[in-house]
Amino acid sequence: MGRASKREDIAQAAFQQFHARGFNATGISDITTAAGVPKGSFYNHFASKDESALEALRRYAASLRFEMLTEEGRPPLDRLRAHFDFLSRDTVDNGFVRGCLVGNLGAEVADHNEEIRRAVKDGFDRWADLIRQVLVEAQDAGDLNPGLDAGATALFVLSAWEGALIATRADKSAAPVDAFFRTVFEVLLR
């Protein structure tokens, strides 16, 4: 196994382990065991567990298919719904586990690690800004109440999504996610 592919295997294993177990419950040996590499090799590729968590956040963000939000030729609110519908599958179709890595690291680590807090904040900022743009487009198209503050509403919808994932994991049912879709798309964004 070459050096580059070993780094790739460790990075991907770190992403999966942090997402499944959480940050503090994941040891370096959980990552190297999952990657099928000797424990010592972790530090040939990452300076610290923190650094591998930052890389995990980048990988998670890349998996969120933000391009769905800007897809041409589809009404803005349909794109937003398709985006959350896509995201819901990771939690709902997998037995209501894992949730969102950005929110998980926000809840568990942001208070205690400035670098991870900034990465979580940047992740939320980027995501909320994309949602805001969709809402502005919907307002411009006459599909959404022009009196809504698109920025505050985007921030709120993203918070509601993060909370719904936590509640759905605790409930082991889709009820909180269903309440999200119903309230956001049938009541709030009208």
Add this chain to the structure above:
Amino acid sequence: MGRASKREDIAQAAFQQFHARGFNATGISDITTAAGVPKGSFYNHFASKDESALEALRRYAASLRFEMLTEEGRPPLDRLRAHFDFLSRDTVDNGFVRGCLVGNLGAEVADHNEEIRRAVKDGFDRWADLIRQVLVEAQDAGDLNPGLDAGATALFVLSAWEGALIATRADKSAAPVDAFFRTVFEVLLR
């Protein structure tokens, strides 16, 4: 120090440590050091760290002042707003840290510990049901759109609150909490 007061000190320290540090980052010695008792004495009072986390959840729930939601002689939606306003102070006035212990344990532990998952679920269920009752009262009083599904809306508002606390900790600003108040009370619950 008597046996009962030692248990009380340990239980209170466990609550504060879990809230401040998270579940996996809190060791038994963090709890006993904070309580000012010898490490070994923890197990005279609690069978396990899990058991002390369940007690912490009970203490946290008791601190949420749910009675504000059922207070007589105040309009239902004013009570709901005062409830979240009270809750926001713990995070916002303390430098945007800690968040909600129910949500934190939901994000960090619910996937991995069935007993804690059930306690988190019970906490959310009880809380959402109190919010649902406030919304029904508001509908009966003609203060809220009678077409809203009170149960789904309550679940949604609670999710949005949990997510707003995570986002506000990551952002180190009140913006996500402000977006919660603005969207819930000026747009959704009209």
